[in-house]
Amino acid sequence: MYYVKILSELIYTVDATSSFVFNIAAANTVHQQTIEENLTISPTIDSEWFQLNDFGSRGLRLKVEPCELSIQYSATVQLSPDIEQDKYINEVEHKSLPTSVLPFLNPSRYCESDRLGRLAWKEFGQLPSGYSRVVEICNWVNKHIDYVAGSTDASSSACDVLIQRAGVCRDFAHVSIALCRALGIPARYVSGYAVGLEPPDFHGFFEAYLGDRWYLFDATQMAPLSGLVRIGIGLDAATTSFANIVGQAKMQFIKVEATSADSDFPYNNGSPVSTA
């Protein structure tokens, strides 16, 4: 058990009445508890927290009249992931998967697993089944895709990225998820904060269902798994963007931080990490 401090500041110029949904708060789960939390909205506006899903994610809704909107969110989060010693963790046969996990085998907007069956089986079909195969998928993605800021946009999908071979964290996650699903491994997108990410920003990574639970993976290899703080969960980034805005608003400033001053903070050594 250890503590991570997270912070995000967002400033928007709002030119016409706009409706915002923010996904910036730490989720509350068995393995992740928000100990202390602070939200400052300027100007003062009624806001509403709501439950985003069954996984402890919370959205924040605001109806904003024209103004300069400033949102400051900070929290201290207690993390208690299962960090496992190396052991064999198996893939689960389709017939034995919990029904709640089945939807995460479906293709989604940014993860067209239905088109990638042959690629996935040709590249990874011969590898030993289990946790290590998902690690190999991450390694493959990391090797074949360049991390290039600005190389993709909101319409870029796993197939696009596999062709252009460049992307950012969300694209690394999308490609990995699509390949997992194509192999029959349930996988889902996770948005969050990440200790040690450079430059600091919101992060996108993923979970794969293995053994009897969801394990964290991050194909960017840019931050330790143990420092990931969960915000949202979904089929892909379509459901987890940090801000959905309908109206007229322009982001002017963004600052994201995640730090651990905790001497118990377990820097990632490649051991399997589960927080779900």
Add this chain to the structure above:
Amino acid sequence: MYYVKILSELIYTVDATSSFVFNIAAANTVHQQTIEENLTISPTIDSEWFQLNDFGSRGLRLKVEPCELSIQYSATVQLSPDIEQDKYINEVEHKSLPTSVLPFLNPSRYCESDRLGRLAWKEFGQLPSGYSRVVEICNWVNKHIDYVAGSTDASSSACDVLIQRAGVCRDFAHVSIALCRALGIPARYVSGYAVGLEPPDFHGFFEAYLGDRWYLFDATQMAPLSGLVRIGIGLDAATTSFANIVGQAKMQFIKVEATSADSDFPYNNGSPVSTA
């Protein structure tokens, strides 16, 4: 209130141990109740019903050893839709949408609403807001897309269909849903049985959120809305295919029926129909 009888028969040659998930049963909702239901599986195999979502949909899981698998499902379903007299039904501003409805504004695998904003606003932006605008979307889809059996496959999305201008019921629904979402109207895919559909088959249609509820629409205009029997609901067809199979199995036969001998059966006259 009136009754519809539905039936589906599916026969597969199963060549290796396979895992099946069928979505063929009528959902149970406030407006749709299964009065009587019959499932015959041959050979005798353990099967498991499970809840697919919060909308009353039920999946059927089977683990099947090599055999000739035959599934017969039939039911009598009591329908009590709200069929409204013509009145103005409004679109709902983003800030006023129930949070449970928000996910159905997101783009999905087969409904790339994120790419279609300009098309949607150019074609439908000048139309009066409300139920009638969704009707116009359906009319537009019906006029611009040809219904051609076999013209699409499991990877065809709304954008593909908008280019090739041909598709089947699921494509008509995907294009309509994508256009609705691009306009800010929540929309979701519904799979089901349809009285009067020729040739008889499983059907795909959609719901849009207007006023304070979900309304049924069918851009194919091939069956009365009042004769639609709901099976599954989802972002698009990715989550609602009538059979998901992992293993080795080949469909040999399919028969689908939906009939109403009920003298109270209200043949669709274009009035808004809501069953959710």
Add this chain to the structure above:
Amino acid sequence: MYYVKILSELIYTVDATSSFVFNIAAANTVHQQTIEENLTISPTIDSEWFQLNDFGSRGLRLKVEPCELSIQYSATVQLSPDIEQDKYINEVEHKSLPTSVLPFLNPSRYCESDRLGRLAWKEFGQLPSGYSRVVEICNWVNKHIDYVAGSTDASSSACDVLIQRAGVCRDFAHVSIALCRALGIPARYVSGYAVGLEPPDFHGFFEAYLGDRWYLFDATQMAPLSGLVRIGIGLDAATTSFANIVGQAKMQFIKVEATSADSDFPYNNGSPVSTA
């Protein structure tokens, strides 16, 4: 017969030895003659003019060492297009097309006519055949596609633009060409200068083969057909970009002009114009 003055200035920072091919010179054809022409390259570099195709287009090749490269090209061009009084101009049956015209029925990188048959026939199949049908295609493109600077890039094709409904001159030409070919009307891309274009820039338009010759069309409707000065011709913009560069060079400045001080200059009144 009348005169147009054209000018282009291009400045590049060349960081490593680079190979340039410029397509900026006015073509010499029966209907377009370069009366006077000036090319200034700084620093002094050996350059080579070469024939780009059988249509009078000329490319300019340069091998450039690291430097600041400045290219100034200016010319006075005598234009003598056939501007026809309104008369019926027919489409040509496939069996009667000159063999030299047949390649311009093929799909190309940016004009996927093979995917657009149904769309083209549904939108334009009922229209009277002939010159007026191509005018209607241009009107349709102009109405359905927004001219938005920066909305497309070098990989955007006709199908992309038909989905996103925004583009620039080259995209307007690509969509029009693709639709023509899908209807069986040979069409080709033309790059050039355009009198009256605002803001001034290189322009992209197209020709369709009708009657017994190629007629000019410009779906952007941003400049009179009579003021178009031809540079290159090709299947699409892939073959006619104003600069192909291999090496390391960055454009710092571009200026393009096309003006006619000629009192005989015939401002376009919608009459068919042919210069090929």
Add this chain to the structure above:
Amino acid sequence: MYYVKILSELIYTVDATSSFVFNIAAANTVHQQTIEENLTISPTIDSEWFQLNDFGSRGLRLKVEPCELSIQYSATVQLSPDIEQDKYINEVEHKSLPTSVLPFLNPSRYCESDRLGRLAWKEFGQLPSGYSRVVEICNWVNKHIDYVAGSTDASSSACDVLIQRAGVCRDFAHVSIALCRALGIPARYVSGYAVGLEPPDFHGFFEAYLGDRWYLFDATQMAPLSGLVRIGIGLDAATTSFANIVGQAKMQFIKVEATSADSDFPYNNGSPVSTA
């Protein structure tokens, strides 16, 4: 110098007046001469041979009234390729390429080299430059793409095939060409007959410009390079399909043969082969 006999038989049911362009005849070049040739068309119809390009390709045009159309073409072709002993063959810097070769660096309908720069450089950028690099591209394509009859259609491009990882000979050629162009190596599509191809059919392969000439390559590795008989040449298959038909006609039968009884026939041993 050695001889290959080729034959093709095509039968169509023509339901309405149709216009045909066949590309089935052996080209005549310095390295390939048609010694004897036979064309039988039934019923008797006026036909016209025409020159397809500057590379010795010939098209055959027919205007056909409703009938059962039968085409039989056979020829004896003398081949005298340059088959080189192993030696280093270099890639050519852009600035030193003949201008006639430059168009084969452009992206085309089925070879989107503009999208594949990063993939090409990541996979092949570290390899030694020259003939052997193109061989490695062919090997990579052969390893990563499965040959699956029926897996692609007339709209499938290199990018599609790189995602789905399956295709036929034309797709193997398209992917290889796109990768070559992305690396700056001019490449073009060649259609032809192939001795030893199983099952016998028209074949698609490609040429890359290296040293001072075009060399033959075939990523399918299904037939010896020395037994390839050239029909057409183009940017990609868009310009070289064996039959272009406008009208209403349905192929009923196709038979293609290419055999060499010649004892001098040099079975391919991997040596570079040039016939252009």
